[in-house]
Amino acid sequence: MDSIRNIVFDFGGVLIDWNPRYLYRTYFNDDREMEYFLSHVCTGEWNAEHDRGRTFDEGVRLLEERFPQYSEAIRLYRDGWESMLHGEFPGTVALLMKLKKLGYGIYGLTNWSAETFPIARSKYPVLHRFDGIVVSGQEKLIKPDPRIFGILLERYGLNAGECIFIDDSPANIETAARLGFNTVLFDNIGNVTRRVAALTGESGL
Numbered sequence: 001m002d003s004i005r006n007i008v009f010d011f012g013g014v015l016i017d018w019n020p021r022y023l024y025r026t027y028f029n030d031d032r033e034m035e036y037f038l039s040h041v042c043t044g045e046w047n048a049e050h051d052r053g054r055t056f057d058e059g060v061r062l063l064e065e066r067f068p069q070y071s072e073a074i075r076l077y078r079d080g081w082e083s084m085l086h087g088e089f090p091g092t093v094a095l096l097m098k099l100k101k102l103g104y105g106i107y108g109l110t111n112w113s114a115e116t117f118p119i120a121r122s123k124y125p126v127l128h129r130f131d132g133i134v135v136s137g138q139e140k141l142i143k144p145d146p147r148i149f150g151i152l153l154e155r156y157g158l159n160a161g162e163c164i165f166i167d168d169s170p171a172n173i174e175t176a177a178r179l180g181f182n183t184v185l186f187d188n189i190g191n192v193t194r195r196v197a198a199l200t201g202e203s204g205l
Contacts, residue, residue, distance in 0.1 A: 004182065004200045006105035006158055009096065010143075010167035011112060011127075014186045016120060017086040020047075020077065027076060041067050042077050050113040053140040056081075081116055085123065091189030093126050095196065098205055100129060108133035109152050109165070111142045132156040143167070144175035164199055166192060 012018045020038060028034040038044075041063060050059055056078040063074045100106050108130050112120070114137030121127045134152045141148040153160060160180035167173055168186040177183045184195045197205040 003162065004104070004164055005162040006107055006164070007096070007099050007196070008107045008109050008152065008163050008165045008181070009092070010169070010172065010186070011108060011110040011120075013168040014166060015089060015092050015096070015108075015126065016124065017089055018084055018120075019086065020084050022086050023076065023080050023083040024073070027073060037070065037073060041070050042074060047077075048111070048142060050115070051111040051136045052142045053114065053137050056113070056115055082119055082123075085120060088124055088126055089189070092192075095189065095193055095205065096126065096129070099196070099200075099202075102202060104200070105131045105156075105158075107131055107152065107156060107158070107163075108135075109143065109148065109167075110134070111136040113137040143169065143172040146175055146179055149176060149179050149181075164196060166196070 009015055020042065021034065024034045024037065025031070028037065046059060046063065050056055060074055060078050064071045067074065096106060106129065110133070112135050114135060117135050117137065127133070132155065134148060134155065136142040136148060139148055139151055141151070143149075152158065161182070163181050164184060165173070165176040165181040166184045166186055167176070170185060173183045173185050182199050184192055184199070186192055193205050197203060
């Protein structure tokens, strides 16, 4: 096995607590209606197209045509997006900073809209501690497409076998493993820290 030199982090759900429910719970004041809206109107699949590069203006326009009764709530997804951010996950930030101090390269590979990523980067100093970040919305590709992993490797001169990839999506983990990355599925920070320690040989994490 290659020695580990680099750690690649996913952002949403791993490093940054992002969830549209933080915005819509107070808007609807009814969890059942909120869940219906997020599973039938502003769905994960619809949002993924912004991660792929579609503008929010275009996404909102398309949904308002289909669901005019939800027009205000749909526009809120764009206009109130920042309220979906609920801070950093402190345990992941602590792990990242320990690894950086130990000399590992720290990289990000995130499915995130090119329009909204600058908002997150302005709020969270940890996003300025990376040696390199690939944002799906800028590349017009989203994980688990293997091509976006290839962009990360080529742009920063990385060897997949020397990288640990941490993500909360099994599909993304599966693709990364197939490409030769050492992988850690994010479930909780305790398990992740133990897996990273085992892969790196760093007992002090």
